[in-house]
Every structure is written in structure tokens, then in C-alpha cells.
Amino acid sequence: MSSYRINALTTWAAQQNGLSKADISLSSAVGDASFRRYFRLTLPDGSTQVLMDAPPEQEDSQPFVSIAKRWHSAGLPVPQVHAANLAEGFLLLDDLGNTPLQDLFTDDATTQAYHSQALLLIAKLQNRANSALLPAYDTALLARELDLFPQWCLSTWLAIPPPESWQAVREQLIQHALAQPVVSVHRDFDAMNLMVHQQRLYMIDFQDAVAGPLSYDLISLLRGRYCRFTGEQFASFVDEFYHQARRDGRLSSSVDSALFLTQCHAMAAQRSLKVLGIFCRLTLRDQKSGYLERLPHFLDHLEDSLLALPEQAAFAHWVNTTLRPAIIQRLAEAH
Structure with missing residues (x-):
């Protein structure tokens, strides 16, 4: 500066x-x-x-x-x-202090308690903020985000082509997102953007907020930078959120818990693919450091999500046998 x-x-x-x-x-x-x-x-x-x-x-x-x-x-x-x-x-x-939420993830019980507190904050955001005043998280935006993955991660950084299944995967993930109720979406509801001030959670970095899928901020939280939950833990948090949303009318009875869990896994796959692309772009275009080292964590998130989506079996196989080895090799060459 x-x-x-x-x-x-x-x-x-x-x-x-x-x-x-x-x-x-x-x-x-x-x-x-x-x-x-x-x-x-x-x-x-x-x-x-x-x-x-x-x-x-x-x-x-x-x-x-x-x-x-x-x-x-x-x-x-x-x-x-x-x-x-x-x-x-x-x-x-306002000065909200120096304590982002991830600094308080000291043990499993505390981490779980703060995630439950954050779920209530998402509910408050979705119930109180007028989504009609925000840009739409529509087909075009979802597609642009997904396209960051083949453009920056595959082509620019790894120099490998996308698999034959890519276009179908892209379409299916977009459709899962658009099938959900539209609410106000923070769009980066990760622990680093939640400040703990006087024992209360505050949201920061919300300038990219949009009107979009009900599960997006939930996924930003559960599949973020700092934790990798087991399938059972993930499903438990999703179930907690699902019942909150059913109680206060954000989600209708026409969506059962199994369908909503599938939609969450699809949203998580979309976000992980977007992040893989963005982190490569931050590194290659914007000369930011420290992002490539985080790719394996989001690759784990991606594989966790794809495991729960049987229709993505071919893509999941490519991720495991082609993408993962390519990322690991490229990271090793960089050191």
C-alpha cells in the first residue's frame, strides 16, 4: 500500500x-x-x-x-x-476483535457446539434478510463458477483435459442447486468470515451475497477450510438444519430429509469444484500465496460429496484415479 x-x-x-x-x-x-x-x-x-x-x-x-x-x-x-x-x-x-471462529475449534465438543450456533445464524439470515434485493444465483452464475475448475485447475495449472463426464456433471449439479428454495446467501459462510465478539457470532465479508439455494451457506460452513467431518457428522448437521428449516417454513414438507441430504452433497460438490478453480486462479493470476496447499483438503471434500451421489460414479472414479494423482504430483514438483 x-x-x-x-x-x-x-x-x-x-x-x-x-x-x-x-x-x-x-x-x-x-x-x-x-x-x-x-x-x-x-x-x-x-x-x-x-x-x-x-x-x-x-x-x-x-x-x-x-x-x-x-x-x-x-x-x-x-x-x-x-x-x-x-x-x-x-x-x-465496528471493530469485532481478533477472533475468527476457527480459532475456537479446540476440541470436538466445542467445534460441534459452535457449528450448531452457526446453523442458527444461517437460519436468522435466511428468515430476516430480503433475498429479492440481491443478485440472483442463477444458472449463468452457477455455470461460471463451475467453469473455473476446468479453466484454472485443469487447463491452466495441471494441463489435463476434463473427463467425458464433465458436461453431464456440470448440468446435474446446477439442476440440484436450482431445485432448492431461494434465500439470502452470504456465499462464503466459512469460519474465517464469522467473528466471535462478546460471545456472539458476527458475519463479515458478505459483499458477494446473492439470492440462491437454501443449502449453500450450510455447505460453506460444513465443507469449509478448517474441518473435515465424517459422513455421519455431516448428515447429523444437515438433519439439524433440515428440521430447523421445516419448522420455520423455509423448506416445505414436499422435500424429505433424504432428498435434502442429496441436494446438500450436490451443493458441496459444486462448491468444492469452484474452490479448486478459484484457488488456482488466486495463485496463477493474482499471485497470492498459500492457496495451492489447501487443494488436497477441498479434494477430500469433493470425494466425500461424490461418494454420496451414485449418479456421479464415473466422475468420482476420474477424480480418484486422474485428478488426485495429478494434483499430488504437481504439488510435489512445486516444492
């Missing part, structure tokens, strides 16, 4: 608080996979705020601001936007 931009950010933050630059201090908080950067602002009384720096030529902060205001008004736990300069890409937000 240039000294000019740091200076402009500091000057703006001081002005928003009616202070001079000498009265405040700025320290780096955390970055993320995008071009956004975060800083902690300490005020003279010791209180803190978070500054988001999102260069407007690379990041459009308008969706974040609009969604944050709507969701905050709906009583959802998100950081309040205290000030925004969209022309410069500066935002002043």
Missing part, C-alpha cells in the same frame, strides 16, 4: 472522528484474498474502529455498504458502517 494512500486513509479516518491525524494511531489488522486491506484505528479514549481500504479500481464497495446497512437494520449481526467514502474506497466499521 502506497504512503500516499496510507496518508489519505489516516486523514479521512481522523476527520470522521473530528480529530487530527496526531490524535489517532493506525495498525495493520488483516488482509484477505481480494485487494481489500484492514487497519485498526485507536482513538484517544482507547476505543477502536476498523478501517477497510478497498481500492475502487479493483474493488466495488457499494454492495458491502448496501448489504451491511440492510442486514444491520434487519437485526442481523454484522459490523455497522459508520462512514464510507466510495470514491476513495475507504470504510469505517
